Amino acid sequence: MLVNYLAANKMVRCIGVDSKTVLQEAFRIHKMSQVATAALGRTLTGALIMSRHLKNENEDLSIQIKGDGPLGGVIAISTFDCKVRGYVDNPDAIVPLKNGKLDVGGAIGQGNMTVIKDLGLKEPYIGTVPLVSGEIAEDLTYYLANSEQIPSIIALGVLVSPKQIIASGGFMIQPLPDTDETIIDELERRVSTFPSITTLLSSGAGIDDILRDFMHGYDIEKIEEVDTVYLCNCSRERIERAIISLGKHEISEMIKDGKGAEVKCHFCNTNYFFDSNDLKTFI
Numbered sequence: 001m002l003v004n005y006l007a008a009n010k011m012v013r014c015i016g017v018d019s020k021t022v023l024q025e026a027f028r029i030h031k032m033s034q035v036a037t038a039a040l041g042r043t044l045t046g047a048l049i050m051s052r053h054l055k056n057e058n059e060d061l062s063i064q065i066k067g068d069g070p071l072g073g074v075i076a077i078s079t080f081d082c083k084v085r086g087y088v089d090n091p092d093a094i095v096p097l098k099n100g101k102l103d104v105g106g107a108i109g110q111g112n113m114t115v116i117k118d119l120g121l122k123e124p125y126i127g128t129v130p131l132v133s134g135e136i137a138e139d140l141t142y143y144l145a146n147s148e149q150i151p152s153i154i155a156l157g158v159l160v161s162p163k164q165i166i167a168s169g170g171f172m173i174q175p176l177p178d179t180d181e182t183i184i185d186e187l188e189r190r191v192s193t194f195p196s197i198t199t200l201l202s203s204g205a206g207i208d209d210i211l212r213d214f215m216h217g218y219d220i221e222k223i224e225e226v227d228t229v230y231l232c233n234c235s236r237e238r239i240e241r242a243i244i245s246l247g248k249h250e251i252s253e254m255i256k257d258g259k260g261a262e263v264k265c266h267f268c269n270t271n272y273f274f275d276s277n278d279l280k281t282f283i
C-alpha cells in the first residue's frame, strides 16, 4: 500500500509504501538470494514512491541500476497506478555480510543509476547519475538533488530471511519549493535519530503510523492511498511486436535456423515460443 500526505501547512510532501506483498510476489517469481531480494525490494519500493512524480495514467517510471558488483543490474518499473515489476541480473548473487547486515552496496558495486519517466511524449525524460553507495536510498536522494534539484529524505528497507520476506517498505519526505528552512533543518535532524523503517514495520507499525510519527508536531493530511501490486504487463502480442521490430533480416535468419524463437520475460519468467510458421507470418 502507498500513502501520500501533505504536512506542515502543505509545505512538505510525505509518501510512504509498505511493499511486503509486492516483494513476496517478486521473491516467489525470481527465487533470489537475500541480498538480491533486498536490492530488488528497495528498488521496487523506490519506483513506487517516485511514481507520485507522474501526472497521468499510462505513464510509467523506471529505475535502472547498472553496477560492476556480483548482482549486475537492477531494474524496477512502476505505473502511475502503482503496478510495479522488476528483476536483478544475477538473482543468485551472494556477498559476505557487512557489519552483520546484508551488503547491498557491495553486491551492486560501482556504476550508475538512471531514472526514466515515460510521460507519453515522443521522448521519455531520462536522468543518469553515478552511484553514491549502491545502497539505493542514498543513490535516489542524490539523483533527485542533482538531476531534478529536489531535496528529499528517503528511507528504504527490506528484512528477509532465507525463506520469506519479513518486512519491506520506505518513505520519502520532500519539502516543496519555498519551504521554511527551519522545517527542513528539523526534519533532517529527525532522520538521524529515527529508527530504521524495517525495525518499525517488523514491530507491527503501519506505514501511516510511521509517517505520522516522523512528522509529529506538524499538521498532516492524507491526499491519497493506492493499492500496490507486483504485476507484469507482458503478453504474446507484445513479444510478437518486439520480434517484428528486429526487422526482416533477423527474422529470416531465425526461420533458416529452424529452431523457432523462444523469448523469456525477465519480469515474470513467462516463456513465449514462436515456431517457424509463426515467424513467417511476422515477415
Ligand code: ZN
Pocket: 232, 233, 234, 235, 265, 266, 267, 268, 269, 270
Ligand atoms: Zn512478463
